[in-house]
Amino acid sequence: MSALVFDVSHLLAGSLVLMSFVLLYQDRLPSLINTFALQSLLLSLAIGWQAQAQGAPHLLVTAALAIVLKAILIPMVLRRLVRSLGIHRTIETVVGIGPAMLAGMALVALAMALMLRVTAAANIFAREDLAFALSVVLLGLLVMVTRRNAVSQVIGFMSLENGLVLAATGAKGMPMVVETSVAFSILIALIVIGIFLFRIRERFDTVDVAALDEFRGDRQ
Amino acid sequence: MIIAALLASVALLLGISLVALAVAGRRQAGVVVYGATAVACAVAVAAAAVGLAGNQAIEFHLPIGLPWTGAHFRLDALSAFFLIVVNLGGMSASIFGCGYGRHEIAPQRVLPFFPAFLAGMNLVVLANDAFSFLLAWEFMSLMSWALVMSHDREPDTARAGYIYIVMASFSMLALLLAFGILAGPDGNYAFDVMRAHGAAQGSAAIVFSLVLLGAGSKAGLVPLHVWLPLAHPAAPSHVSALMSGVMTKVAVYAFIRIAFDLMGPLDWRYSVIVIGLGGVTAVMGVLYALMQHDLKRLLAYHTVENIGIIFTGLGLALAFRANGLTAAAALAASAALFHVFNHSVFKSLLFFGSGAVLASTGTRDMEKLGGLIRVMPRTATGFLIGAAAISALPPLNGFASEWLTFQAIFLSPALPQWGLRFLAPAVGAMLALAAALAAACFVKAFGVTFLGRPRTPAAETAVETDSMSLAAMFALAGLCVVAGIVPGFFTNALGTVSHMLTASEMPHQALVALGTPLLPSLGNPNSYSGLMVAGLLLLAGTVTYLAVRTFANVATRHSLAWGCGYPDTSRNSQYSAESFAQPIRRVFGTLAFDAREEVFMPPPGDVGAAKIHVTLRDPAWDLLYAPPASAVAFIADRLNVLQFLTIRRYLSLVFLALVLLLTVLALWV
């Protein structure tokens, strides 16, 4: 395992984390979607690199899946959705960008601290990748938590899944079943979200999740 | 054999309850069910009496319940005595129910639970392992709760039921904790094992307070009594009789079983708590009772009072036993147990009486009654005997057991601890106060309900109750008299029980020479003979009567009431329950209940009515229950917000949990 291989995969995984930060930084929907597309692209590159490094060609499928679905298709659909539904372009955030970035930093530090405890005996790839993947997962959650728009939350969720895929591909020799299921679940997720977005569109003026919560049968 | 008979009668009771479930809607179902229940109880009384006489611990094991322990049962002197109390109460209540049950609006809500309730109480007393005990205990609570809820259309019932079920679970869980500690790390829940190793030194205090909380709340010790006056009156009257007269005794049994039997020898300090609580309970209970104008609630508060007397006796027994004064301990324990029996008898009687009144007039508010002695003379007589007995008047049974309790208190100077020597007479004065107030209270209860002029048409047109109800009442009234004039018979029977608890017993009272007075303990010259007093009273009364008949003018003229010459036509000018208790409320009320009187007098020239408004607060409620209740409500309100968060906020919760967990892992592991 050459240093170059290690460095490249490190670089790619690291840039994924960077993209997560960019996601966290965005306050407009179109650029958020673009950033997500970019992250997915980087993810597919990382997977491709892993496929090459591990000598596991089936990972290329996953990489292709990532490009087609997450880098191209979904961002397209989302852009159209935003346009056709006339959703506000600005994202309402819960905390300011600054604090969110700080929190993100803290999360990355946490991920690192956790993974460093893992004994070096484990696959070195796995260890580094896992640290980054964990960061991406946590940052994705942070995006979900700090954004109010449904679309941006969905993007946060998908970015979280990017982290998962990164982790899964980093795990050497993990059976195919996982990848397909991830892809599958993303697909279904999107369909269902689509249905829901439409339904919600039918009944509510915005996709803002907060509007959904305004009425409750049990409120006294 | 005996225990098999007892268990069979329990099974019979459960069977009756199932049958009742099926036939409850039929017309004659009540008589059948109550009749069968009475028979089952009679069998159980007989078996328990044999067991008490036999004085041997019989154990029995059934392979049901928990897979590796099964159900253990045991019949010893203590349980035999309480079985007699339970089933005697059950029998009389069933007989009363034969008649009274006809007035029931929804018999299908009473009939199935009534025998099951009795079965539950029997099982509590028979159980010989913690699981069976708690199972039966909770079953008993649940069945009585169902009975309380049987009149669920009445306004206060829902609240009473709610508070009752909360308190019942509280008592169950307190006992569960107590048993848990008693069982120790081995987790053996058989009573035999617990008895063998007793309570560990460090945990005894915790176990004891838990038992006091668990059994005390069921029995109605102040300040855990608040549920009792709500729940007991809400049930149908014969059930109220069972709950007040019998179920509280089952709680007393639980206390005795654990504190005296399972925990082994106890330090004298514990007795201070019991004696003190007993005294306070007696006084507070009767003071509360005095302030009531609901007949059944008044009776329920009197249960609290009598529980206080019983616990005082038990506390004294603990104190004497801890100091090795076994004879005195036996006296105190016998006094308490005798009072257990007596109270179950006269409290059932009184509840039956109030039930008859309720059935006949449709109300239990004394302010709406009056003059019933003229339309319901037999009920009135029964009630009067019960009232005199509970007021501890000689020559009835209430006096006999209170007399024994006082005698036990008079032995307290023999105790080496100063605290106890001061406490015991103080509690004695409290018991005397309670007895005097009880007499006052029953003058009020009987006087306002049965005497005077009817305050409403309902009271005027009431009719005498049915013969079955009367039979049950007079049987109990007879028992009051018998236990009052030959108390020695009962203390003799209690000898084995007392021996079990205190390793000693009261001197055997000779019954052959019937005039022999009751001797509390050996070498003690004090004595009281119910029979002698009763005989003398009879003699004095007869002599007087004959003398008056012979020598005096026996002419009688009927006329209007004199009333110092004021024609007094309004029924409402009579003394009401409220006004009767007013002087006592003025004396004790401000202290005990924060009683406030607001008097509104119209200004001169205004012809509007003057008004007086009295507010009473139960300090136990304010101090002990309101804070936790409001705390729970407060927390519930705060947490309730959590239900209505947005998805994002829920996600934040998940997220925070995750981060927290990971941080913990990163920092500590």
Add this chain to the structure above:
Amino acid sequence: MIQALALQGIQGLLVIALAPLVTGVVRKTKARLLLRRGASIFQPYRDLLRLFRKESVLAHNASWLFQAAPYLVLAFTWVAAALIPVLAFNLPLGPGADFIAIVGLLGSARFVLALAGLDVGTSFGGIGSSREVMIASVGEPAMLMLIFSLALVAGSTQLSVIAAFTQSPAVGLRISLGLALLGFIMVAIAENGRIPIDNPATHLELTMVHEAMVLEYSGRHLALIELSTFLKLLAYLSLIASVFLPWGIPPTWAGGMQLASALGLFLAKVLGGAVLLAFFEVSIAKMRVFRVPQFIGAALMLALLAGLLRLVSQSF
């Protein structure tokens, strides 16, 4: 044995025969102290006879309890009074009732009377009963504390044992006994409805207690109740006489001379007590009803003090 039984009988008859006289003496003394001539000390007998001869008037709605109550009250009071040892200690029926039982018997009498007060349903009866039970509710604990401190000193609640103890030289001069006596007198005044608690001679509605209860009675019923009232006063006086001043009472039947002297001493003690009571009554004003608990509370305090002193040291 026969003699002892006879003595018991004599004692029973004696108290009932003597009771009106005691009240007569009180009344006479009071009258003289108020510079009136007063009726003869035998006037109560005449009053009773007069009442027995009259017909009884009952309210229309009076129940059986109302008619039975006078007999019951008299029976309870009489038994209580008859069981107090005044002529000899160890009488055969003595073990039947100790001090507590005697207090209990008097309590039973009051219970019945209070009920009778409520029977006709006039407001006066209610006033009387209500106040009577209030006074009793504070009086009884005080009484029991007194019994307790006596029992502490004498080691028993049995009257004959207590009396034998106070008679013995072992008694000495005890503060606790003195306090108990004082408390006992206060309770006795309250229980008998004397001034300052109640005025037996008043018929002013706002101040009545006992008289309000029995307002509806007349004829033989009233006579019986009056007689019970006389008996009750005598019972308390003879309790004082036998517990605190037991001198001259023989332990058991000891011949005619002993009996005569015991009888004479008893008469002297009781009548002396009656005179003292009269002195006390004319020198004090009746207090408001709600001051009564304080008055009896003082008795309770005395009793507690006596008990405490006794507990602290054997010599008190």
Add this chain to the structure above:
Amino acid sequence: MTFPLDPALATILIPATSAALLVFVPFYRLGAWFNVLASLGTFVAAATLLVWRPSAGRFLAVDDLNVVFIVLNTLVGFTTSLFSSGYIAHEIETGRLNATYLRFYHAMYQFLMAAMNLALLTSVTGLMWVAVEFATLTTVLMVGIYRTREALEAAWKYFILGSVGIALALFGTILIYMAAQPIVGEGIAAMTWSVLQANAVRFDPAILNIAFAFLMLGYGTKAGLVPLHALLPDAHAEGPTPISAVLSGLLLNVAIYAILRFKLLLAANAGAIAPGPLMMTMGLLSILFAAFMLYRRRDVKRFFAYSSIEHMGIIAFAFGLGGPLANFAGLLHMAMHSLTKSGIFYSIGHMTRIKASQRIADIRGLTSSHPLLGWIFVASVAAIAGLPPFGIFTSEFLVVSSAFAHRPLLAVVLVFGLLISL
């Protein structure tokens, strides 16, 4: 593994194929009966496992633990299908659902059963995750089936929270694989329970710890443990009542089963954190929280949803405590809870139909108007509240008493929670 005879496979295949077939059954009555039949078949197959246990296959394995779950699962699945066949006709009458949706409903029902059975029987962690994922998606659709605003809201909530939970669980699953891979080698072996369990001693404890954190939170979301409980009450209240019964009685068990499996794994590794305290903490939190929430409930289905959270807390507590007694108590409690809670939801289904309201205040006087239903409901409520003579009393007693044997202080908290919950 001979295909036609393997009951383990049958418990998955019967519902799966029925799901596919039911899509094509046009009449809802026929569909309902077919549904019942399929559930019965599944139950029979599962019950066979009790007496005859096939040897572990590549993907499926039956052992002492999951056989209890599977039998319970299929049994309640069967009774619920019976109840639903009666209930659902009523939905047609009131027009809340039409025939198309019913077809969809029945197919989804069987699909849900298949997914849950697979999750319980599979021997592969990844497959289990896939099964739970499918179960989640199906549930979302079922909850939202009424398409009212509230139902959609509940489904949406369930969907988002469930997806996040499932994502966390996946991360945990991957981590477990990563921990196992250096020891047992690549491929399916590193995902098989039996292999994992046997080699857990040598796994890297640090990875195991992180993995358990994710798994606990991920599957815990499904189990409704506080603070991950949010989706439960809404989903219970707004979905069709049979689905509420399935959710409360079954899906929660599946999630608990998953947690339990991973807990055993961690418990086998000495270097890893003890998973017990974590489970016990969450269990206690759930009990206390749910107890306080019960206090203010007005909607009867929501009320019992919170009661489910409480009972899951008790079960998690019991399993967290460990030891034969507590584990037995936990299993017993779970079985009793499933049976009783589904029974309660059946009665609620009838009650809400009769009274046309889900508010507790509106549902009164039932014992007089419908005595049988009313009393059954009263009895089952008594049972769920842990009152004798019902089974939950026994299991609660066991939980508390085993808590005593080990950690008396926690027992006090536990008892306190049980007290408030009344």
